[in-house]
Amino acid sequence: MATFRPVCRADEVPEGRGRSIVVDGLGIAVFRDSGVFHAILGRCPHANGSMGDGWVEDGEAVCPLHMWRFKLSSGRCTTVRGQSLHRFACEVRDGEIWVAV
Numbered sequence: 268m269a270t271f272r273p274v275c276r277a278d279e280v281p282e283g284r285g286r287s288i289v290v291d292g293l294g295i296a297v298f299r300d301s302g303v304f305h306a307i308l309g310r311c312p313h314a315n316g317s318m319g320d321g322w323v324e325d326g327e328a329v330c331p332l333h334m335w336r337f338k339l340s341s342g343r344c345t346t347v348r349g350q351s352l353h354r355f356a357c358e359v360r361d362g363e364i365w366v367a368v
């Protein structure tokens with residue numbers, strides 16, 4: 268059963284960028300897209316690129332290594348069919364980002 272956990276302050280994630288966080292040893296990438304926060308698994312399925320070092324384009328997280336793209340709304344990869352990243356529920360409470368892990 269997933270439990271919401273505080274992971275970082277909202278103002279630590281710039282608009283259009285990602286941030287890497289670790290919760291209970293699990294690497295997660297948090298993104299801010301037009302003021303809305305999203306959390307997906309932090310390692311790209313292609314070659315373990317750090318998604319948290321990536322950025323947002325057209326509602327998709329872009330891996331910084333070879334530019335695979337993942338829909339922030341679902342985690343589905345739009346570069347290679349059948350690939351995806353787990354998406355975590357994510358919300359802001361009093362300026363803090365909480366992720367359900």
Ligand code: FES
Nearest residue numbers: 311314316330333
């Ligand atoms: S490691 Fe992410 S696209 Fe290659």
